[in-house]
Amino acid sequence: MSEPVVTALLALLVLLAAVAVAAADLLVAAIALGAYGFVLALIWAAIGAVDVAFTEAVVGAGATTVFFLAALLRTSRRRSPVPGPLRWGALAVALATGGALLAVAAALPPWGDPTAPAATHVSPRYLEGAVAETATPNAVTAVLADYRSYDTLVETLVIFTAGLGGWLLLGRPR
C-alpha cells in the first residue's frame, strides 16, 4: 500500500485513541479501542508485517474488545472521576514518554533499509536457511517455532500463567 494511505491510517489511529480517552461512556471507549486495533492491523498489513497484522486483528480488534465489553457488563459504563493531581501527573508521564519516543524515532534506520542492523545481523541466515533446514517457506513461522523456539515456549507459559492469574483474581462467578 502507498505511503499516503499509511499516513491517513495513522491519522485515523490518533483520532480513535483520542475518542477512547475522551469518551464519557466507556462502551464508546471500548468500541473505539476495538476500531483502533483494526486500523493498527491494517497498518501492519500495509507495511508488510502480515503475521503481526493477523495477530493484531484477532487479539487487538477481536478478543480484547469482547473482554472489555464483558468487564463493562459486570461493572459500570460510567467513567469514575479521576482526581486532578492524578490527571496532570498522567498527562506529564504520557507527554514525557511520547516526547522521548519521538526524539529517538529520528535516529532509527528508515523503514525497509537493507543495511539496517535488523536486516543484516541474523535475519539473512534465517531467510536463506528456513526452506532447506526446516521445510517451512514462511520464515516467520520457522523463526518463531524453530530457531527461536525457547522464546515461544516461555511465551506460551506466560500466556497460561497470565490467564491463571486473571482467573484467580476475578474470583468465582456469583
Next chain:
Amino acid sequence: MIERHDSVVVTTFVRVVTPLAQLFALYVLAHGHWSPGGGFQAGVILGATWILLGLALGREALRRLDERRLLAAGAAGVLLYLATGLAGLATGTRFLDYAVLPLGPTPAWARHYGILVVETGVTVTVAATLVLLFLRLADGEPRP
C-alpha cells in the same frame, strides 16, 4: 449467567458460522508453514468461536467446557510444547531440537512437523486460556 439470545437470526447465524470458523482455525494452524498464521492466531480464533457460542446460545451451550477442563487443556498445551523439547533433549543432545525426532523422512521435514506439534500446543493453550478468562468475566450477574 450468560442468557441465550432472543433473536432466531442471531442463534441460527452463530450455529452456521461456528463450525466454519473452527475449520478456518485449524487451517490457520496447519497452513502457518506456508502463509501468515500459526498456533497463536489459530488459538484465538478457536477460543473466539466458543465465546461466540456462549454469547448467542447461553452458558448452557458451553456446559462441557467447565473450568477444570479448560485449566487442564491450558496446561496440556504448555506440557505438549515442553515434552517436544525434552524429547529432542532425550533423543539427541539439544533441548527443542526437532531434527532428531522421528517425525519426518529427513531432518528438515522432522523440524517441519516438529513446528506443527509445538504450534498445536500453543493453539490449545491460547484457546483454553481465552475461554477461561471470558467465562470468569462474563458469567457473573450484571451489576444493577
